[in-house]
Amino acid sequence: MIADLYIRVSTDEQAEKGYSQRNQEEVLRKYCDLNFIEIRSVIFEDHSAKTFDRPQWKKFLLNLKKHKNKTNLVLFTKWDRFSRNAGDAYQMISVLRKQGVEPQAIEQPLDLSVPENKMMLAFYLAAPEVENDRRALNTFHGMRRARKEGRYMGIAPAGYINRVKQDGTKYIAFDEPEASILKWAFEELSRGIFNTEQVLHMAKEKGLKAGKNHFWRAIRNPLYCGKIAVPKHKDEEFMYVKGQHEALISEVLFYKVQDILDGRSKKYLPKVVAAKPFPLRGFFKCPDCDKILTGSISKGRHKYYPYYHCSAGCKFRINSDMANEVFINYLKQYVPIPEIKSLYTSLLCEVYKEQTKDVFEERNKVIAQLKDYENRMAHARDLLLSKDIEASDYREMKSDYGDIIQRLELKLTGLEKDSKDVEKLLNNGVENLLKLNECYDIGNWIESRHLIGSIFPENFTILKNEFRTARVNEVVALIYVINSVLSLNKKGTKKNFSSLSRQVAGTGLEPVTFGL
Numbered sequence: 001m002i003a004d005l006y007i008r009v010s011t012d013e014q015a016e017k018g019y020s021q022r023n024q025e026e027v028l029r030k031y032c033d034l035n036f037i038e039i040r041s042v043i044f045e046d047h048s049a050k051t052f053d054r055p056q057w058k059k060f061l062l063n064l065k066k067h068k069n070k071t072n073l074v075l076f077t078k079w080d081r082f083s084r085n086a087g088d089a090y091q092m093i094s095v096l097r098k099q100g101v102e103p104q105a106i107e108q109p110l111d112l113s114v115p116e117n118k119m120m121l122a123f124y125l126a127a128p129e130v131e132n133d134r135r136a137l138n139t140f141h142g143m144r145r146a147r148k149e150g151r152y153m154g155i156a157p158a159g160y161i162n163r164v165k166q167d168g169t170k171y172i173a174f175d176e177p178e179a180s181i182l183k184w185a186f187e188e189l190s191r192g193i194f195n196t197e198q199v200l201h202m203a204k205e206k207g208l209k210a211g212k213n214h215f216w217r218a219i220r221n222p223l224y225c226g227k228i229a230v231p232k233h234k235d236e237e238f239m240y241v242k243g244q245h246e247a248l249i250s251e252v253l254f255y256k257v258q259d260i261l262d263g264r265s266k267k268y269l270p271k272v273v274a275a276k277p278f279p280l281r282g283f284f285k286c287p288d289c290d291k292i293l294t295g296s297i298s299k300g301r302h303k304y305y306p307y308y309h310c311s312a313g314c315k316f317r318i319n320s321d322m323a324n325e326v327f328i329n330y331l332k333q334y335v336p337i338p339e340i341k342s343l344y345t346s347l348l349c350e351v352y353k354e355q356t357k358d359v360f361e362e363r364n365k366v367i368a369q370l371k372d373y374e375n376r377m378a379h380a381r382d383l384l385l386s387k388d389i390e391a392s393d394y395r396e397m398k399s400d401y402g403d404i405i406q407r408l409e410l411k412l413t414g415l416e417k418d419s420k421d422v423e424k425l426l427n428n429g430v431e432n433l434l435k436l437n438e439c440y441d442i443g444n445w446i447e448s449r450h451l452i453g454s455i456f457p458e459n460f461t462i463l464k465n466e467f468r469t470a471r472v473n474e475v476v477a478l479i480y481v482i483n484s485v486l487s488l489n490k491k492g493t494k495k496n497f498s499s500l501s502r503q504v505a506g507t508g509l510e511p512v513t514f515g516l
């Protein structure tokens with residue numbers, strides 16, 4: 001009798017059960033010596049037995065076809081060394097028998113010519129398969145339980161790093177400087193001035209290593225605002241739970257970015273990179289059709305000429321240099337007078353206090369919406385209990401209403417949040433406004449677009465060399481009012497400065513715009 005010895009072990013088995021290759025080889029060789037079996041070759045395999053898609057086994061089958069009738073047996077210690085899948089095992093046994101080779105496990109010997117022994121073979125093969133399935137199921141439920149408890153499973157995402165506590169508990173922590181860069185990216189996207197590609201480009205310049213796909217997944221991942229996703233399983237719906245890790249950003253900021261990316265926000269997200277000579281690109285709209293203007297350079301007889309023009313079929317276009325000049329001249333009227341910086345700050349504080357009363361109206365509006373959707377949820381539960389709707393319909397309504405309620409609660413939290421040090425913010429804002437011309441004239445295109453987005457909340461246009469916009473940042477608008485009054489005072493007109501705050505439309509001041 002001539003035999004080939006098949007020795008298979010996977011890494012986890014060797015670590016957990018001691019199925020070392022040396023031990024298997026020793027046992028098989030001893031068996032062959034006792035039974036006077038000649039050994040033709042020894043095949044070592046380090047691969048899973050779930051399928052026969054194994055490198056060394058494939059080579060073994062090719063060798064059998066090339067050297068038919070050169071061996072009678074293929075020996076292994078147990079049937080789970082041969083396979084852990086009953087269906088694949090029966091098929092492979094048939095393949096081996098066609099080559100004149102009989103498979104045999106020396107510690108679980110079976111005479112397969114006896115039909116009843118196939119029942120024992122099925123047991124030997126099924127037992128490891130059941131063990132594998134049970135282990136996989138236990139792992140799945142263990143990981144799901146960990147997610148429900150708020151633990152992050154797997155390799156840490158960008159901005160985080162895997163850590164282990166002294167007691168062996170695994171967790172994720174901030175990975176600097178990548179975490180700070182990602183936080184900056186979220187804040188930049190929330191402003192709606194640059195698109196994702198532009199923000200990614202700037203983040204990479206700051207040192208971010210994530211690629212385009214990784215970055216897109218990151219800015220969509222609620223993990224960064226402290227949530228862990230628990231996937232849907234059987235009767236359990238998909239849900240988010242509070243994570244045990246430290247959140248990089250607030251939920252308010254995360255959902256603000258999501259609204260902008262999904263187009264639910266009024267903020268415009270530019271589609272193209274804007275650079276000189278087109279710093280207004282993305283903010284500049286067509287006066288005829290209100291579409292956003294694009295920019296291109298035309299070749300003249302002696303030089304190139306940059307133009308803003310409409311791509312929606314209109315014939316409107318304007319020389320870029322001329323448009324930029326009109327914009328700069330318009331901008332100059334909002335530069336504060338340096339000598340009376342303290343006056344600006346005190347008046348702006350007064351306006352802020354007057355106009356934040358709108359926040360209370362917004363708060364009451366959100367509370368009313370919350371109550372409405374909570375009543376809808378309660379009504380849906382009543383319909384389910386009275387069997388007027390199916391359970392699937394209720395789950396769908398619960399999911400939709402739950403998402404809306406969560407967003408409203410977050411909005412309410414943001415409205416009720418304590419006010420920041422407004423006076424300090426205003427001082428910094430006025431200080432930056434004093435550098436308005438300098439920032440636009442000598443600043444780079446990134447700084448220029450920050451400036452434009454801060455001053456003009458809505459898109460503007462230029463018609464007949466006149467700058468036109470629907471609205472200007474309220475802080476900057478009040479600066480203009482103060483400058484106008486001071487100009488009148490120089491001509492001998494007296495004015496009570498305490499009334500200036502009432503000359504600005506009460507649309508609400510936003511402290512985030514003070515960092516101009």
